[in-house]
Each structure stands twice: as C-alpha cells, then as structure tokens.
Amino acid sequence: MKLTILGCSGSLGSPCNPGSSYVVSTEGNPDVVMDLGPGALAAMQERFNPSEAHVVFSHLHADHCSDAASLLVWRRYHPHAPARSRNRMLGPSYTPEHLGRLGSDGPDDINDISDTFEFAPWVSGEPVAFEGVTITPFPVVHPAAESHALRVQDNTTGRVLTYSGDTGFTQGLIDASTNADLLLCEAAWGPYPDGQPEGMHLTGAEAGVVAREAGVGTLVLVHIQPWSDAEATLAAAKTEFDGEVVLGRAGAVFEV
Ligand SMILES: [Zn+2]
Numbered sequence: 213m214k215l216t217i218l219g220c221s222g223s224l225g226s227p228c229n230p231g232s233s234y235v236v237s238t239e240g241n242p243d244v245v246m247d248l249g250p251g252a253l254a255a256m257q258e259r260f261n262p263s264e265a266h267v268v269f270s271h272l273h274a275d276h277c278s279d280a281a282s283l284l285v286w287r288r289y290h291p292h293a294p295a296r297s298r299n300r301m302l303g304p305s306y307t308p309e310h311l312g313r314l315g316s317d318g319p320d321d322i323n324d325i326s327d328t329f330e331f332a333p334w335v336s337g338e339p340v341a342f343e344g345v346t347i348t349p350f351p352v353v354h355p356a357a358e359s360h361a362l363r364v365q366d367n368t369t370g371r372v373l374t375y376s377g378d379t380g381f382t383q384g385l386i387d388a389s390t391n392a393d394l395l396l397c398e399a400a401w402g403p404y405p406d407g408q409p410e411g412m413h414l415t416g417a418e419a420g421v422v423a424r425e426a427g428v429g430t431l432v433l434v435h436i437q438p439w440s441d442a443e444a445t446l447a448a449a450k451t452e453f454d455g456e457v458v459l460g461r462a463g464a465v466f467e468v
C-alpha cells in the first residue's frame with residue numbers, strides 16, 4: 213500500500229502544511245483517507261478524487277475533521293465530478309451529528325450526510341475490512357470522545373501501518389503498533405516533557421519509546437505544531453529508537 217501525507221501540521225494548519233490527513237492507496241481500489249484537517253481537501257484535489265474515497269476519523273477534534281464540510285460540498289455540487297455513489301465513513305459514534313453541524317445552515321440544523329456517506333461507528337478492537345485494507349481501531353488516551361489509533365493492514369501483502377491519531381502515552385498505542393512496518397506517530401509536546409498535561413499528547417522521546425517497544429520499522433513523526441522545534445523533537449525520538457525516524461511533511465509518499 214501507499215501512504216500519502218496530505219498534511220501533518222499539529223493542532224492547526226501551517227503555511228505549507230495542512231492539518232492532519234493521510235491517504236492510504238492500494239492498486240485498483242478506492243482510496244481511504246484518514247482524517248481531514250484544515251486545508252486537507254485542497255491538497256487532496258491535487259492527486260486524488262475526493263468523490264471516490266472512503267473516509268475514516270481517528271477522533272473529531274477540529275484539526276482532524278474540519279475539512280469534512282468542504283468535502284460534502286465537493287461530493288454533492290462539483291459540476292463534473294460529484295460523487296456517483298456513497299462511500300463509507302468510519303469514526304466515533306457521534307460523527308454524523310458532529311459533521312452535520314459543521315455543514316449546517318443554522319443553529320438548529322443538522323445536515324444529513326447519509327446521501328453521500330454510509331456511516332458506521334468504530335468498535336474498539338473490531339477490524340473493518342475495506343477493498344484493499346483492513347483497519348482496526350485501538351482506544352487511546354485523548355480528551356476527544358472515542359479517540360482511536362488506527363492499525364491499517366494491506367489485504368494482499370499483509371504489511372501494516374499504524375496511525376496514532378492524537379494520544380498521550382498508552383499501552384493501547386503500543387498494541388496498535390506492534391510490528392508495524394511504519395508508524396505515523398504524533399509528537400505534539402515537543403522533544404521532552406515540560407509540564408504539559410497528561411493524557412493528551414506525546415513528546416518526541418515518548419514516540420521513540422512507543423516505536424521501540426512496538427518493534428516498528430520506520431517511525432514518521434507527525435502532528436508537530438508550527439511553533440514547535442521539529443528538529444529537536446526528531447533528535448529526542450532518535451535517543452529512544454534505533455530504527456529509521458523521519459519527520460512527516462506534506463506531500464511525502466511512503467511505500468509500505
Ligand atoms: Zn490534533
């Protein structure tokens with residue numbers, strides 16, 4: 213499978229990097245996009261067909277789903293290439309209402325998205341099979357209700373990539389990442405602990421510990437805010453993990 217980073221800026225978009233959004237592609241199958249942060253749809257238009265992709269959400273903080281409202285507009289009203297059938301959507305149980313409010317006309321309105329998406333909620337630990345990949349959600353530790361890390365396995369090759377979503381340090385993320393070929397791991401708290409609240413995000417060093425304990429192949433650090441020191445965060449991860457560690461960037465493609 214191929215992983216394309218549409219954007220991986222932490223907590224908000226930055227000038228050349230949209231908010232969190234990752235496309236998983238397999239030959240001859242619909243793409244699966246994981247999260248749709250601010251600016252993601254603009255990046256998606258460059259290389260993918262937004263009208264033909266399944267959508268899954270790690271959680272529903274705005275920096276992971278705000279472009280879903282724009283995606284609804286594209287799929288419904290694009291004059292030449294609207295969605296011709298429903299795609300699947302997986303996420304927290306309240307996703308339809310949450311996105312329905314994002315795309316609503318007023319305070320009492322909830323836009324019904326069932327015309328263009330067939331929604332089902334994640335059930336922690338239960339795999340969901342798509343055409344090319346199977347995704348298993350693992351509960352993680354984060355303030356947003358029903359936050360998950362997503363373990364993505366190629367149905368043909370068996371290769372695995374794991375996306376941390378947003379999370380504090382938790383065994384759940386290590387379980388989700390066990391022996392993954394690639395781990396997309398958030399590192400929102402900078403290089404090392406510095407008095408940040410618990411149960412919300414990871415430091416670079418903690419991302420390195422997760423990668424080491426899970427035995428992953430390549431660690432890709434993501435969700436680093438525009439104001440953070442990305443190089444110091446990378447260096448901190450490398451003190452804990454001997455394997456390949458790289459910084460995520462918009463447009464990067466990984467063959468997994
Ligand atoms: Zn986030």
Ligand SMILES: [Zn+2]
Nearest residue numbers: 273354356378
């Ligand atoms: Zn979050």
